[in-house]
Amino acid sequence: MKRREFLQGVGGALAAGTVLTACGSGEGTGNHGSDTSEGAPAVHTGKTWQWDMFTTWPPDFPGLGTGANHLADLIDRMSGGRLKVRVYGANERVAAGEVFGRVADGTAQMGHGAAYYWRDTVEAAQFFAAVPFGLTAQETNAWLFQGGGLELWQELYDDYGLIPNPAGNTGVQMGGWFNKAVESPADLQGLKMRIPALGGDVLERLGGTPISLPGGEIYTSLQTGKIDATEWVGPYNDLAFGLHEVAKYYYYPGFHEPGSTVECTINKKAFQGLPTDLQQILRSACYVANQDMLADFTARNNQALQTLKTEHSVELRRFPDAILGQMLRTAEEVVAELGDQDQHARRIYDSFRRFRTDVMAWHEIAERAYLNARSGEPS
């Protein structure tokens, strides 16, 4: 569904009186970027707000669902209980795929998910979730908060009456679980793999068959041979799903998701109805949650990797260089084509590419040189 159809859909819902607040698609022109803080003065009148947050995750799912719970808890505590947020997992109120639309139309005031889930509505959103061979978590945060990325993201979502915020990051993901060894690019031919978004586009161009499956269906699909391989997140989440029980090899690195951003979307009208201090609390809570989730993933991935290796004897394999090289070249094409979609996408792509080029030069002599030195390898 493209933007026009999407907005017509929202209009229809409004006409039917099924939503509480307008989407504001025609407002805010010339008022893009972060300038959305038109709230009332911060006078404490004892007034409280009860909001709903729809998420794309199974309720309380480790890292992601619990990350949404943590964000709601932060907002409650930082606001002294003036703004309370009820969290709903996928399918508790709406399906995962409806979160973006139902926050845009005001059914809920907040959403928690990942921007690449909305690619059929707003294709360029994928730049703000995961780009194959794109930015790491540290680099993503630098681009978003100091490199102009967040303003471009806000501008992109403004057409839908939504304010996006980074609210978590998984760090580098794993390449995934395979029941067929992949030793050369030829082994990708006909490979049926659960892999979302741009990573799936790359696989498809190399002869594989990307398959979309919600998290809850991955285990059985792998077990029954409906798919040959799957990616999910990393050791922490993959262990929780028990994927080691139904796959032979665990490949790395997750070139397709080098630092996936979790988003918190806020309905713009609802946001504008808050006092300025609560608006800032929302932003700050997302900022804290963004850092906390990365720490959670990093710490727990370490533990879960040890468990997978020592208790479950999982066979780890690095993708061969020939495969990674093909993936890299193909990803460059796929991402450049995404940047050619429209004017918004072009501006985002240009900013993203420029930042990536610059930060690669810096991290070559910083992160990479240090990590190599630490492990005793030549830089």
Ligand code: CA
């Ligand atoms: Ca993934």
